[in-house]
Amino acid sequence: MSEVYSASVTAPVNIATLKYWGKRDTKLNLPTNSSISVTLDQAHLRTLTTVSTGPQYLASKLYLNGHEETLNKPRLVAVLMTLKELRKEVEAKDPTLPKFSDWNLLIVSENNFPTAAGLASSAAGLAAFVTAIAKLYQLPQSFSEISKIARQGSGSACRSLFGGFVAWEMGELADGSDSKAVEVAPKSHWPDIKAAILVVSADKKDTSSTSGMQITVNTSDLFQYRIKEVVPKRFVDMKDAILKKDFNAFADMTIKDSNSFHAVCLDSTPPIFYMNDTSKSIIKLVNLINDQSIANGEGLIAAYTYDAGPNAVIYYEAKNEVKILSTLYKYFGELPGWEALDDALLAGVKSVEGPIIGEDAFAASDFDVSRLILTGIGEGPQDTDVSLIDEKGEPKFLTA
Amino acid sequence: MSEVYSASVTAPVNIATLKYWGKRDTKLNLPTNSSISVTLDQAHLRTLTTVSTGPQYLASKLYLNGHEETLNKPRLVAVLMTLKELRKEVEAKDPTLPKFSDWNLLIVSENNFPTAAGLASSAAGLAAFVTAIAKLYQLPQSFSEISKIARQGSGSACRSLFGGFVAWEMGELADGSDSKAVEVAPKSHWPDIKAAILVVSADKKDTSSTSGMQITVNTSDLFQYRIKEVVPKRFVDMKDAILKKDFNAFADMTIKDSNSFHAVCLDSTPPIFYMNDTSKSIIKLVNLINDQSIANGEGLIAAYTYDAGPNAVIYYEAKNEVKILSTLYKYFGELPGWEALDDALLAGVKSVEGPIIGEDAFAASDFDVSRLILTGIGEGPQDTDVSLIDEKGEPKFLTA
Numbered sequence: 001m002s003e004v005y006s007a008s009v010t011a012p013v014n015i016a017t018l019k020y021w022g023k024r025d026t027k028l029n030l031p032t033n034s035s036i037s038v039t040l041d042q043a044h045l046r047t048l049t050t051v052s053t054g055p056q057y058l059a060s061k062l063y064l065n066g067h068e069e070t071l072n073k074p075r076l077v078a079v080l081m082t083l084k085e086l087r088k089e090v091e092a093k094d095p096t097l098p099k100f101s102d103w104n105l106l107i108v109s110e111n112n113f114p115t116a117a118g119l120a121s122s123a124a125g126l127a128a129f130v131t132a133i134a135k136l137y138q139l140p141q142s143f144s145e146i147s148k149i150a151r152q153g154s155g156s157a158c159r160s161l162f163g164g165f166v167a168w169e170m171g172e173l174a175d176g177s178d179s180k181a182v183e184v185a186p187k188s189h190w191p192d193i194k195a196a197i198l199v200v201s202a203d204k205k206d207t208s209s210t211s212g213m214q215i216t217v218n219t220s221d222l223f224q225y226r227i228k229e230v231v232p233k234r235f236v237d238m239k240d241a242i243l244k245k246d247f248n249a250f251a252d253m254t255i256k257d258s259n260s261f262h263a264v265c266l267d268s269t270p271p272i273f274y275m276n277d278t279s280k281s282i283i284k285l286v287n288l289i290n291d292q293s294i295a296n297g298e299g300l301i302a303a304y305t306y307d308a309g310p311n312a313v314i315y316y317e318a319k320n321e322v323k324i325l326s327t328l329y330k331y332f333g334e335l336p337g338w339e340a341l342d343d344a345l346l347a348g349v350k351s352v353e354g355p356i357i358g359e360d361a362f363a364a365s366d367f368d369v370s371r372l373i374l375t376g377i378g379e380g381p382q383d384t385d386v387s388l389i390d391e392k393g394e395p396k397f398l399t400a
Numbered sequence: 401m402s403e404v405y406s407a408s409v410t411a412p413v414n415i416a417t418l419k420y421w422g423k424r425d426t427k428l429n430l431p432t433n434s435s436i437s438v439t440l441d442q443a444h445l446r447t448l449t450t451v452s453t454g455p456q457y458l459a460s461k462l463y464l465n466g467h468e469e470t471l472n473k474p475r476l477v478a479v480l481m482t483l484k485e486l487r488k489e490v491e492a493k494d495p496t497l498p499k500f501s502d503w504n505l506l507i508v509s510e511n512n513f514p515t516a517a518g519l520a521s522s523a524a525g526l527a528a529f530v531t532a533i534a535k536l537y538q539l540p541q542s543f544s545e546i547s548k549i550a551r552q553g554s555g556s557a558c559r560s561l562f563g564g565f566v567a568w569e570m571g572e573l574a575d576g577s578d579s580k581a582v583e584v585a586p587k588s589h590w591p592d593i594k595a596a597i598l599v600v601s602a603d604k605k606d607t608s609s610t611s612g613m614q615i616t617v618n619t620s621d622l623f624q625y626r627i628k629e630v631v632p633k634r635f636v637d638m639k640d641a642i643l644k645k646d647f648n649a650f651a652d653m654t655i656k657d658s659n660s661f662h663a664v665c666l667d668s669t670p671p672i673f674y675m676n677d678t679s680k681s682i683i684k685l686v687n688l689i690n691d692q693s694i695a696n697g698e699g700l701i702a703a704y705t706y707d708a709g710p711n712a713v714i715y716y717e718a719k720n721e722v723k724i725l726s727t728l729y730k731y732f733g734e735l736p737g738w739e740a741l742d743d744a745l746l747a748g749v750k751s752v753e754g755p756i757i758g759e760d761a762f763a764a765s766d767f768d769v770s771r772l773i774l775t776g777i778g779e780g781p782q783d784t785d786v787s788l789i790d791e792k793g794e795p796k797f798l799t800a
Binding site: 206221222224225226229230252255256259260262263264266267268269270271273276277280283284287 | 606620621622624625655656662663664666668670673677680684687
């Protein structure tokens with residue numbers, strides 16, 4: 001019988017409301033500015049990762065969604081080395097522990113959403129990767145400490161170490177030891193935050209975020225002002241809005257920061273475009289929703305944000321869910337995704353008579369959207385009993 | 401027999417290479433930053449305006465492209481008042497002159513290009529309007545002085561008072577008396593500058609430039625950095641590149657400034673989008689052309705710029721005309737506009753074998769372009785014998 005030790009966790013996707021764009025140190029993934037994100041519900045978007053170790057593994061291996069992937073990437077090598085170093089410290093303190101640090105690892109990982117959709121899967125993936133190994137290794141470090149390791153694998157992954165509202169503090173030190181994720185507020189502080197993701201049809205993006213952000217760092221004049229003047233103030237103000245549950249201020253800054261991020265992309269040489277004409281039409285739709293709520297004295301009730309791709313994420317509060325979703329239903333009612341709503345809510349959404357905004361505001365061709373993901377704020381990484389590795393230490397793929 | 405005095409001029413379109421975006425005084429049309437433009441050839445784009453005056457006109461009237469338009473707009477009223485004041489000074493010095501300043505005006509104006517195309521027709525129109533009246537009134541003021549009056553009618557119109565390369569110096573004074581156009585270099589300095597305009601199919605723009613620029617002034621964080629840090633340096637450097645006929649530097653700054661202008665539009669609340677997916681594909685095409693010329697050690701050979709709309713203007717030098725136009729011909733050969741080339745050049749453009757850039761770089765659907773305008777650098781306002789008003793003082797429409 002083989003000796004197999006394993007651990008399984010799930011980790012969430014996070015979508016920034018104050019964007020990470022630019023590294024001051026590309027090797028350590030140290031950012032040029034602090035950022036803030038909302039962690040999304042793992043019921044809809046999560047990575048499940050099982051790791052196992054044992055003396056019988058002849059080499060370390062990684063499987064993602066049923067396919068073997070190389071572990072021989074500098075960032076992954078660095079992450080694994082750091083985790084093994086920490087395990088060695090644990091083993092040094094308690095010599096009775098098995099010598100995991102000498103053994104190879106089998107890592108099996110699956111997403112519960114299509115990776116092709118461009119939904120920040122690398123953040124959830126790296127967070128699950130690091131958290132699962134940390135759990136297997138029984139590391140005593142806090143999640144903020146573990147977030148620094150995840151950060152080295154994929155910058156924004158560090159924010160997936162927490163649920164609710166998360167800040168990635170850029171830090172100042174050259175070794176990155178103060179560049180880590182911290183909780184701004186747990187999900188329980190403001191559980192009513194919902195998110196509608198409109199998955200926009202698109203070819204693969206022209207510019208990866210890794211190369212795109214360094215093009216911006218190296219060529220955009222406006223970028224320097226963004227990181228020095230705009231973001232530091234917004235970082236303080238956005239945390240304040242979250243703590244006060246001031247949705248109007250939160251939405252205003254979320255929208256402005258998305259625009260600012262895409263503006264510095266456009267100010268780069270060559271210019272980087274992540275939004276397309278559909279993205280712009282969705283912005284217009286959200287603006288019309290807000291124009292009406294502002295006219296009603298309610299302030300902003302929907303906040304769009306776009307990462308390095310054309311997909312829209314729209315944050316809103318549960319109290320406005322029927323209002324917002326019934327508007328989206330007029331334009332996107334035929335698309336997959338509505339089945340995520342419970343029957344009563346879906347009936348409510350469908351029952352709203354007439355369009356909330358002008359019938360002629362859009363043409364059908366304005367929206368090239370393939371599906372919706374209706375979700376909300378969620379918790380950080382979770383332990384799970386579901387394992388992707390069987391008792392013999394072999395991968396078992398749930399969704400291959 | 402009626403007593404009719406008339407004068408006719410033509411005035412050119414200008415396309416900025418350093419963009420005007422933002423007013424510090426909306427009444428006087430005083431800009432937040434200096435700008436630079438290239439005046440385009442009137443053979444392809446110009447406004448012809450005839451003005452006449454005489455005691456028999458019972459009211460002042462304006463006809464644009466065969467349709468009567470109101471003169472009762474604050475900007476036009478201000479422009480006309482200023483011109484009449486200057487005429488009064490002329491009359492005071494020479495009492496034998498007819499008292500034009502007491503009489504009404506008939507103004508008849510026609511463009512030689514479709515106004516709907518969004519081709520900065522207001523600049524040419526206002527420049528022709530002011531220049532024709534100044535000529536009728538025999539005003540002694542220099543073109544720079546006259547440009548201040550045109551500026552009050554439509555900011556960028558002041559740059560259409562000169563040919564070649566033109567700077568609009570923002571000035572510092574509150575009354576705008578130092579905010580005027582000056583010649584950077586005449587057409588004869590660098591006559592080889594060509595321009596290909598790709599007219600992009602689009603619905604009417606959502607945001608007029610007049611309101612758009614004030615949205616940016618009032619809401620964009622990055623805008624303040626643009627006007628205080630980015631543009632002042634670029635204003636000096638671009639004039640220098642023009643004087644040195646350094647196309648690489650001129651193109652680099654022209655491209656960067658177009659991007660910077662659209663970036664601050666995107667950084668506005670609500671964000672303003674003037675470029676669409678076709679505009680972005682044309683940027684990619686120009687970048688591919690330049691990538692190849694850079695690889696050949698030639699530096700940048702094409703410079704795109706976009707005004708407040710999706711149309712692309714591509715500047716290049718005559719020596720690269722066959723190279724650039726043959727690439728455009730691959731994608732836009734079926735469109736109207738090529739007839740502007742002489743037969744030998746068109747044969748040369750058609751004879752280039754194979755695509756200059758990869759066959760698979762674009763899909764047909766990437767380009768929704770309706771026509772090309774192939775033109776080049778041109779002269780400032782010109783006197784003309786063609787009149788749009790007959791001997792009886794009645795409008796005669798050439799193209800109504």
